[in-house]
Amino acid sequence: MTKVTNITIGRLRFSKRALVSTLSVSIFLLVWEAAPRLHLVDPFYTSQPSRIAAASVEIIRSAVFLRDVSVSLLEFASGFSLALVAGVPIGLLLGAFPMLRYLLDPPVMAIYATPELALLPIIVVWLGIGMESKIAVVFVAAVIPILVNSIAGVREVDRSLVLAARSFCARRRDIFAKVILPSSLPAVMIGIRLGLSRAVLGVVVAEMYVSQAGVGNEIMRYGSAFRIDYLLFYVLLVSAFGFAGTTVMRKLEERLGW
């Protein structure tokens, strides 16, 4: 455990951690802004916070922005929800029934070991360059950590809790609902959080590979046009989205965890 101390400035109290982190980010932004102005680096390569801010205003005002974001979000949401709906129940089942696990372990482990982006060309051949192929990539990327962690969650259930339930004449479904399910919840939540960040990655990279619209498509387009400021706006957008999603998941884990 880290000891968090507080620093008092006038009437305001800050935690040391928040203060130092804010300071480091501010210094970074300051150096980034100042370096090109002092002719230390070429802004053509590094861009600048002020240029990115200007680019962001321009992009947000444009008509394509809303279309790109909604395409990417829809791909993300569809693929990720499919991964949730399939991954959690199948993972719990595989954890509970060894025979099923033995049956499905080899293919799951094979996909787990394969970077799903290497499968991208095949997926595009099968599903085309539209949204379907992106949804498939997101699904494959997200479902694996969800599946693996759900399986582990069930398998790591404390045997003595199951024994205690049995000693009170618990039926199988009661053991599942009252012991196995709540006990594996933290592991399932971790799987969902890991799946979420892999899903975000999946959307962007799949769109960068081949697509007609979306945030990844814009990143690729501005990259080939050497528009670093426009490109970085989209990159920051993705980071912010991933960070927000992960933070929400962490808060959920704290709320639901025991």
Added chain:
Amino acid sequence: MNPTALHDVVPHIRLDGLTVVYEKPRDGGSFVAVANACLDVERGTFVTIVGPSGCGKSSLLLAIAGLIRPAKGRVLVNGRPVSGPGRDRAMVFQDFALLPWRTVLENVRFGLELQSGWKLAYPMDASTGAVAGNSGARGWKSRNREDLNERALRYVRLVGLNGFEHYHPQQLSGGMKQKAGIARALAVDPEILLMDEPFGSLDAQAREAMGNELLAIWEQDKKTALFVTHSIDEAIFLGDRVVVMEKDPGHITETISIHLPRPRTVEMLDSEAYIEHRRRIRAHLMGELQHQRALALPHD
């Protein structure tokens, strides 16, 4: 048959040549945990089982609980063979086995919840002996839940955990955790209380205090109790009878009746009778040990 008449002639628990064997998955061999154990436990007695680790005392208890199937022999409860867990028996575990995501109250309610589905003449009001009716189908479930909470709360109070109902197990000391474990077992109102080294993970002071409290609770309605321990003192202090077990393979070597009046007090620990019991049990355990050493010597 008249149940009281049955109780007079049949021991509450009878072990009839009980043999427990564990298969070793590694080499396909097997391990005899309990060999041919025979024991009669009379209704309302407190029987303690003492012996070194690996003597099969826990396996014996698990077999009575119906949680493991004997390889040979039978466990009879009220003269009927045990084929699985039953509402007439409840168990207390060494590692407490409390659900960490549930509060004390919810943990005590756990056994009640699991059994409420088929416990129809329920709940019995202890003070009046009347069965509280669940009037009408509407709201039955919430009504039932409320009854379970009330009942769980009564047992939380019985073990002295009032004020801690809404704490989670990880916020409690070992002794308090086991109080919750005992309350959970008592809440389903079993005929037989099975305790598997319940104070095994507590420190010496907590152990002594818990022993006293357990006896105070037990004196109230004198359920048949089986208590596994590796402490000779605990076995004598708590028990009406002490069953001594030895290992390789696990078997019962002797049962000793404890002639100390109840309620038991700490002063009795210095009495002649107590010291004599202790000497005898220790001699048994040591004797077995020396016997084993003698057997083992030629192989060294």
